[in-house]
Amino acid sequence: MPDVLPISAGAPAPAHSAPHAIPRGPYAGDKSARTVGCVIDWFLKNDLKVHSLEARRERVRILGLFRCFRNSDGRLMGDSPTDAVIGADLVEFLNRQMGHGQWTRRRWCGTIKRPFNEAAKLGLIARSPFQAVTEKRGGRGRDLSWAEFRSLLRVASPTMRRVLLFLRWSGARPEELRTLEWPHIDFAARRIVKRLHKTVHAGTEPRPRVIQLNSHLIRLLLWIKRNHPHGGRWVFVNSFGGQWRTHAICKNIRHYREKAGLPGDVKLYGCRHAFCTEAILNGLDLATVAELAGHRSIVTTQTYLHLAGKTDHLQSAIERAVNFGGAGGLGLDVEPGEAAKLMELLQRMLRGKVPGTRG
Known part of the structure; x- marks a missing residue:
């Protein structure tokens, strides 16, 4: 025994x-x-x-x-x-x-x-000796600009270029790319379905991670399938034909970042941040972006959005935030005659001449 x-x-x-x-x-x-x-x-x-x-x-x-x-x-x-x-x-x-x-x-x-x-x-020990130890979160990542992305593509190896393109176009996590197998891909349905993933145990019941495929991703994956150098189960392989390791991908990114003269906060996860941010800039609602990114909560998705500094988008948004097309340019659904009276009242208020007061 x-x-x-x-x-x-x-x-x-x-x-x-x-x-x-x-x-x-x-x-x-x-x-x-x-x-x-x-x-x-x-x-x-x-x-x-x-x-x-x-x-x-x-x-x-x-x-x-x-x-x-x-x-x-x-x-x-x-x-x-x-x-x-x-x-x-x-x-x-x-x-x-x-x-x-x-x-x-x-x-x-x-x-x-x-x-x-x-x-x-479970009662195996009296208490956890490390329960009081906590570590704060790291700094918030940022989105990768298109200029930085192009700089990485210019200096990266062919195998690394495919990694960068897939992550930027799909918004997938690097771990999802690294463990992607051909049976996960449904070309007819234009999607990837992974049963085992980072958040599989989150929530009340397990849900698969579904990555939707756009036309660019379909062409990329079909090209890899036709030209796969060693075959096998993994979709994305390193220069030796084997599965990517996490530390190897990170090491490559650091090398190409330095070679391209990019700042130290340029990270591979910046592709995912850029995907979420651009989706919002292109008019997608937050719930849809959360579903595309594989987030269980839109609160998580909000940490991936980087709208500060996007001046053109914010200027366009403030124009659309208030409806100036109503009667008299007031955004009010009133009769034309009433609109004229309101506009006259508004002009008098702006001049400091408010009805019922002197002056």
């Missing part, structure tokens, strides 16, 4: 019939003394809410780094009982990860906290 303790109280069960089991450590009878490594092992064995193999690998990597981390007192996290570690240990670990932006720091913090939050919720 394996040395495990099921989540539900009772006698130990065989591994094949105990999907929720935490390995017994040297403190199996004392939940407050279970080690950090013990909780991480349990979580990785039982966590099913991962929508891609790449995401799971990243989660395993981050938790593995934390497990092997030694704090300033020389204590190894993986061997430390959960009641002996504190929030400061997690903060120290995050501070030692050099070169990470605030969004990455926030994501790592959430990844490490989750096993302990789940274990505390």
Whole structure:
């Protein structure tokens, strides 16, 4: 019989019939003394809410780094009982990860906290030692201008150009592009349907991610299908014919951004911001843009809109915001005779001559 303790109280069960089991450590009878490594092992064995193999690998990597981390007192996290570690240990670990932006720091913090939050919720440990640790959001991204986009296209490799064009024309997330397979594409219905995606577990019931295809995207995908160098399941492949990795795409963008002399805030996600912003500028309503972008709430979509500085659009909007076409140019649905009286009254008020007052 394996040395495990099921989540539900009772006698130990065989591994094949105990999907929720935490390995017994040297403190199996004392939940407050279970080690950090013990909780991480349990979580990785039982966590099913991962929508891609790449995401799971990243989660395993981050938790593995934390497990092997030694704090300033020389204590190894993986061997430390959960009641002996504190929030400061997690903060120290995050501070030692050099070169990470605030969004990455926030994501790592959430990844490490989750096993302990789940274990505390299910009664496997007395409390989560990192519950008080929070990380603020990173800076808000911005949309990629057409001039910046063209500059990237001029210096990018052919494989990277296809990535840029698809993201700019579709508004898709880079992860959706990276994991796109040919069976996901329905050319007849002019759409992409992905069952596993970033927000699949959001909301009351799972919904597929549907990416609508315009004529430019159809031509791009058909060209890739005809000229696919190595075949296989992935639609977008790197120069070696393999699936793109997240870090490889980011590394390429940084390289081409520097080569084109563009500022450091030019990011791949700027294509998605630009798609949402341009859709609004072209007259689409917010709910439609949210559906095209795959957002469950229009509140999320609003963070992708960058209308400040779009002077021509705002000038046009203020002209359309008020209806000046009514009788007498007042935007009022009144008889012509009444409109003339209102206009005369308005002119007198503007001159400071208001009826019922002197002057």
